[in-house]
Amino acid sequence: MNAEQFNELVRRRRSVFPDQLEPGKKVDDAIVREILTNAGWAPNHGKQEPWHFTVFSGEGLQKLAVFQSELYRQEAGENFKEITFAKLQQNPLKASHIIAIGMKRTDNKNIPEIEDIEAVSCAVQNIYLSVTAYGLGGYWTTGGITYKESAKSFFGLREEDKLLGFFYIGHVAIPSTGGARKSIEEKTTWING
Ligand SMILES: Cc1cc2nc3c(=O)[nH]c(=O)nc-3n(C[C@H](O)[C@H](O)[C@H](O)COP(=O)(O)O)c2cc1C
Numbered sequence: 001m002n003a004e005q006f007n008e009l010v011r012r013r014r015s016v017f018p019d020q021l022e023p024g025k026k027v028d029d030a031i032v033r034e035i036l037t038n039a040g041w042a043p044n045h046g047k048q049e050p051w052h053f054t055v056f057s058g059e060g061l062q063k064l065a066v067f068q069s070e071l072y073r074q075e076a077g078e079n080f081k082e083i084t085f086a087k088l089q090q091n092p093l094k095a096s097h098i099i100a101i102g103m104k105r106t107d108n109k110n111i112p113e114i115e116d117i118e119a120v121s122c123a124v125q126n127i128y129l130s131v132t133a134y135g136l137g138g139y140w141t142t143g144g145i146t147y148k149e150s151a152k153s154f155f156g157l158r159e160e161d162k163l164l165g166f167f168y169i170g171h172v173a174i175p176s177t178g179g180a181r182k183s184i185e186e187k188t189t190w191i192n193g
Helices: 003-012 029-039 059-079 082-094 113-133 149-155
Strands: 051-057 097-103 137-141 162-170
Touching (some): 003 113, 029 051, 029 097, 029 113, 051 113, 059 149, 082 162, 113 162
Antiparallel strands (some): 097 162
């Protein structure tokens, strides 16, 4: 791949949301393993590799759906909304695979926690780009139970770890359009001398 092709891949990457995926059409586990391998090649301070992924597919998607919707029901209290419950129960079944994104806090406490989170975010970008390269769709969601302490243990995470959300993967039924960005010049300051 040359630089122009890489530029094109990066700029073509779009989030593809659950209702845009082809329900029931499976992605090969072997491809998901390649995508995860790319995630593991992300930069990380201190070579601690602070990511932990839990992959749901097949009947596993139903387990995730039940877990997250029931946890929401238990903890929402008077904020409970039927539509949120239904989404948490139904959305996982629209994906082929869902990767729960965990940050496992490194033992090397010289590394600030934020850097472990940043490293996992780099890993997620590798997932996004790999999904695009395979012609698949997906997105990172931090909705639902993402930041609930009580959710962590289900994903093999300890108190000091963090659940950073979920990456949905599937075949694309309805491609995303748009994706405009501001000029990067507006977000950049050059100091040349
Ligand atoms: C940390 C993070 C959390 C996100 N969480 C959500 C989410 O909870 N729900 C959602 O619809 N999209 C979520 N997204 C995806 C964004 O909506 C998406 O990246 C944005 O709309 C830009 O579109 P693009 O990815 O196609 O460029 C998240 C993205 C990031 C980086």
